[in-house]
Amino acid sequence: MRSSAANAELALLLEVAGTPKPGNVDRQRDLAELRFEHFLAGAVGAREGLELAADGAAVGPAFERAVAGMATQEGDNTQFGALLLLVPLVRAAREDLSQPVAEAVVRETTVGDAAAFYRAFDHVDVGVADPPADMDDLDVRRGSDAVSAIEERGLTLYEIMERSVPGDDVAREWVQGFDRTFGAARRLADADGPVTDRTATVFLSLLAERPDTLVATRHDETTAREVTDRAGELVAGDALETEPAAVEAFADELVERGVNPGTTADITAAGLFIALEHEAITV
Secondary structure, eight states: OOOHHHHHHHHHHHHHHOSOOTTSOBTTBOOSSOOHHHHHHHHHHTHHHHHHHHTTOOHHHHHHHHHHHHTTSTTSOSSHHHHHHHHHHHHHHTTOOSHHHHHHHHHTOOHHHHHHHHHHTTTSOOOOOOOOGGGGGGOGGGGGGGHHHHHHHTOOHHHHHHHTTTTOHHHHHHHTTTHHHHHHHHHHHHSOSOHHHHHHHHHHHHHHHSOOHHHHHHTOHHHHHHHHHHHHHHHHTTHHHHOHHHHHHHHHHHHHHTOOOHHHHHHHHHHHHHHHHTTSSOO
């Protein structure tokens, strides 16, 4: 039986192996400076931080260690958002991998966890939106330089996530009980075929439901909505089964345009972890 840390690493590997996932790196597509192999190396590099979480370490330090290990590959940021979901879920799995326990884990985070979260930004370049005017001193792009402001305000990591909604759907998962993540796990369990095919199916269904916040940050809300609407049309027509070439073409187009629904991929990876832990899917 695999450990929770091993299942989390496997979830990262399965996520990037699923294809087609429009706009994202997969086993058939690379981005200009971010390749499939970088994601494989990032997943392996994150293992030590995931093991810390599995052993009961605080969420913040475990997350920082996972990100530092992930960043040892040459592609820079591969799975930052996915790790921000996975680390508390791995921590919750020590007791019970359920929504109430996962929610308790994140609500119990501390100022120290918030400081470690900010230090994680020293290791990678993460695409984030500009902060509200009253949070300039808390801009995550400042990394460890913002820790003193965090400590002065006494903000926990959960409170930082609250302030990041609605612009960041990974943060939204933290404050809404990982609702979409657990939903993704149920969809993975109910889908048919190899796990990598299920991954592509669930990714597309998630993308069809809600505009990706990374796309909105890097492009604009209109682009994010356009991508979701097109994904919805493909899902409604069951295109992965009836017209797979249309999904492949959509995937290629988004890569060419540099439109990367990375937040949807993060939620998919975390859903894979839950499904693996619950033995709802097997590999």
